[in-house]
Amino acid sequence: MDFDFYLSTMWSVLKALPLTLEIWFFGIAFGLVIATGLTWLRASGYKLGEYFTRAYVFIFRGSPLLVQLYLIYFGLSQFDFVRHSPILWPVLRDPMYCTIVAMALNTAAYESEIFRGALRAVPVGQIEAAKAFGMPAFTRFRLVTLPIALRLALPAYSTEIILMTKATALASVVTIMEMMGTAQKIQHDTFRPIEVLTCAGVIYLLLNLSIARLFAWVEYRLSPHLRPPPEQSQQIKPVPEVL
Amino acid sequence: MSANPAAAANAASSSNEASAISVKELRKCFGDHEVLKGISLEAHKGDVISILGSSGSGKSTMLRCINLLEMPDSGEVRVDGELIKMKQSRDGHQAPADIRQVERIRANLAMVFQSFNLWSHMTVLENLVAAPTHVLKRPRAECLEQAEALLKRVGIWERRNYYPPHMSGGQQQRAAIARALAMNPKVMLFDEPTSALDPELVGEVLRVMRSLAEEGRTMLVVTHEMGFARDVSSKVMFLHKGEVDSVGEPKEMFAKPPTPQFKQFIANFNK
Numbered sequence: 001m002d003f004d005f006y007l008s009t010m011w012s013v014l015k016a017l018p019l020t021l022e023i024w025f026f027g028i029a030f031g032l033v034i035a036t037g038l039t040w041l042r043a044s045g046y047k048l049g050e051y052f053t054r055a056y057v058f059i060f061r062g063s064p065l066l067v068q069l070y071l072i073y074f075g076l077s078q079f080d081f082v083r084h085s086p087i088l089w090p091v092l093r094d095p096m097y098c099t100i101v102a103m104a105l106n107t108a109a110y111e112s113e114i115f116r117g118a119l120r121a122v123p124v125g126q127i128e129a130a131k132a133f134g135m136p137a138f139t140r141f142r143l144v145t146l147p148i149a150l151r152l153a154l155p156a157y158s159t160e161i162i163l164m165t166k167a168t169a170l171a172s173v174v175t176i177m178e179m180m181g182t183a184q185k186i187q188h189d190t191f192r193p194i195e196v197l198t199c200a201g202v203i204y205l206l207l208n209l210s211i212a213r214l215f216a217w218v219e220y221r222l223s224p225h226l227r228p229p230p231e232q233s234q235q236i237k238p239v240p241e242v243l
Numbered sequence: 244m245s246a247n248p249a250a251a252a253n254a255a256s257s258s259n260e261a262s263a264i265s266v267k268e269l270r271k272c273f274g275d276h277e278v279l280k281g282i283s284l285e286a287h288k289g290d291v292i293s294i295l296g297s298s299g300s301g302k303s304t305m306l307r308c309i310n311l312l313e314m315p316d317s318g319e320v321r322v323d324g325e326l327i328k329m330k331q332s333r334d335g336h337q338a339p340a341d342i343r344q345v346e347r348i349r350a351n352l353a354m355v356f357q358s359f360n361l362w363s364h365m366t367v368l369e370n371l372v373a374a375p376t377h378v379l380k381r382p383r384a385e386c387l388e389q390a391e392a393l394l395k396r397v398g399i400w401e402r403r404n405y406y407p408p409h410m411s412g413g414q415q416q417r418a419a420i421a422r423a424l425a426m427n428p429k430v431m432l433f434d435e436p437t438s439a440l441d442p443e444l445v446g447e448v449l450r451v452m453r454s455l456a457e458e459g460r461t462m463l464v465v466t467h468e469m470g471f472a473r474d475v476s477s478k479v480m481f482l483h484k485g486e487v488d489s490v491g492e493p494k495e496m497f498a499k500p501p502t503p504q505f506k507q508f509i510a511n512f513n514k
Contacts, residue, residue, distance in 0.1 A: 123363075125356060125358055125360040126360060126362055126363065128312055128356070128360060129354075129356065129360035129361070129362065130362075130374075131312060131349065132310055132312060132349055132352075132353070132354040132356075132432075133349065133350065133353065133354075133373075133374035133378060133422075133426060134346045134347065134348075134349035134350030134351075134374070134378045134426075135346070135374065135377065135378055136342075136343075136346055136378075137342075139377050139378070143362075143373055143377060144362055147364050148363070148364055151364065222364075224406060225363050225364055225406030225407070225408050225409070226408070229405065229406075229408075229409035
C-alpha cells in the first residue's frame, strides 16, 4: 500500500470539499423554498395548484437528475432567447448555477411529496382540539400542525438530504471540479482508480455519516414525547375525594 | 314535530335566565344517512345536561355541531344569546359566515374529547398555556400561574412537565379538563370523556367533573355514565335515532322512564 499516495489523494479531494458543500447547501436551500411553495400550492385546495404540483412531481421525480442537469446546462443554451436574456444567461451559462438549479428543482419534487405525506399524517384529533379552542387557522398551523408534521417529515427528509449529498457528484459531468471531479482528474492522471475512488468514497461516507448523526440529534431533541417516560420518581397522589 | 311536546315545554319553562346555549332544529346528514333530524336544546347558566343515547343516536354529532367541528346542514345555534351566522356555500352546504365569530365563540366553549387530544408535542403545562396565550392573548406568566393552580386542582401538578403519552388515560383526561378550564369557558362540552378509559380510571375523571358541576359550571356532557347522569346532572336528554326522545329531571327520568325507548335503554345498562 502506497500511503503517501493515499494521503496526497485524500488531501487533494478534501480541498474540493468546500465546493461540494456549496453545491449541496444552495441546492437543498433553494430546494426547500420551492418544496414549501409546492406543498402550499398542493394543500391550498386550488385545483389548478394541485394539477401543477402533480405535473411537477411527475416530471422531476420521474426523470433522472442527470437528464435534467444536461437539459438545463446543454439544452437551454440552444434557445436564442436564453442566450440573449440578461437574467437567464448569466445563470444558465455557469455550470455551478446550473447544477444548483437542477438539484433544487429535483429535490423540491421529492420534498414536496414528503411534506404532503407528513401534513396528512398529523392526527385529526390534534387539529380538532386546536379548532375547538378557537385558534385561527394560522395559529393552529404554527402551534400544532407544523411542529407535528415536521417531526413526521424528518426521517424521510434526512434521507433526501443524504441522496442530495451523493447527487452533488453529478456536478463533475458539467466541468465542476468538486470532490468527484477532482477524484476523476487524479484517476485519469495516475491510472489508479481503486485508490482514488476509495478516497473519494470514504469522504462521502464520512460526510453522510455526520449528516445522518446531525439529523438523528435534531430528531432526538424534537421528540421527547416519543421516548420512554422519565423515571417515575415522584409518586402521584390520588385525586382527593373532596376537591 | 320530532321533539316530544312535554320535553319541549319542560325545556322552555325550566328557567327565565339567559340561555347559555340554545340549539334549534339542528339537522345533519352524512351522505344519505340523516344523523340529526331536527334537534333542539336549551341550556341555561349553571345547567349540567347529560346527553344520553345509544351509539349512532347522534349525540356526539350534536355536540360537535355546537362548536362547528361538524357543520350542521340546517338549524341555528346560539351561544350566550349570540347567533352563529351561517351562509350557503357554493356546493350547497352551510358554512360559517364569519370565521372570526366562530373562533371567538369556540374560545368560550371549551371541549373535552373522548380521546383527550392533548397536543402530544407539548408538555402538560404547555398544553394548558397554549390557547389562553395565543387565543385570549393573556400574559404568559398569568397563564402559567393559573395552569399550575388548575393542575393542582385536578391532582396532576406533579406531572406538569410530562408529555401526554407518558401519562395514564385518566391523567391525560384530567389534564384535558384542566386545559379546557384554563380558557375560563362559559360552557364546557364533554364528548364521552370517560369512554376511552380503563374502568378503574373512570372514577378519577368523574370526580373532577362532579366538582365542576358543583361549582355551578354550565356543562353539556355526552356520556354513558348512568351514575353521573342520574346523580350529578340537572337535566337529562335522551336521543334516539337522531331525535330528542325525552328530556327531563334526572331523578324522574330514571324513576319513571317517559318513553319505551328510554326504558329499554336504561334496562340495557342495568343488566
